[in-house]
Amino acid sequence: MEQYIEFIGNNAILSIIWLALVVMIVASWFKSKFSAIRQINPQQLTLLVNREDAQVVDIRPVKEFNSGRIAGAVQLSAEKAKQSDFAGLEKHKNKPIILVCTTGMTASGIANTMHKAGYEQVYVLNGGMGAWQSAGLPTTNGK
Incomplete structure (x- = not known):
């Protein structure tokens, strides 16, 4: 001592x-x-979409979104999300919403904003699209 x-x-x-x-x-x-926002991995994302009808929200720029995204994902610009403009997502307020960005960093801040706006089940894909692609999971392209 x-x-x-x-x-x-x-x-x-x-x-x-x-x-x-x-x-x-x-x-x-x-x-x-003790955070209300949970980080999930690609396999957990798949389970939430298949079992609980979760909505995947991609906050990457439109160009990146169109070059490859998770099937069924909707695009929401990070700028709108930072201003609490969640137009089109109101019907999902009581359902799981999974935010996806490039690496998972931007999505965490926006997830907190969504939670404060009353969205009950907000998740973030840990590692973002990089983790999704590293897991060898499929993406869709186009508009």
Whole structure:
């Protein structure tokens, strides 16, 4: 125990950095555990669509959406979504909605906005379209 106290005394900055990292990891864990937004993988997305009639909402730009998307997905621009403009999705307010972007990062913020707007079951595809394609799952093209 004395060695720990001596180490902390001799390496105050390193000890503070270590403590900050531990706090951030614990805070991140709590946030993910108690968040209303769930991250799902491609297999879970498929189950939600097939079993609970979930709606896939792709928030990538139109050009990317048209070059390859999950079958049945609808496109919603990220700009509209950030402004809480969820036109066309009102009928899905009580159903599962799965947000998809390129990597899953943009979708997380928009999922929080949707949840605050009253959408009850909002999910994010963890890893976005990259995860979907890496899993070897099919995409559709065209308008």
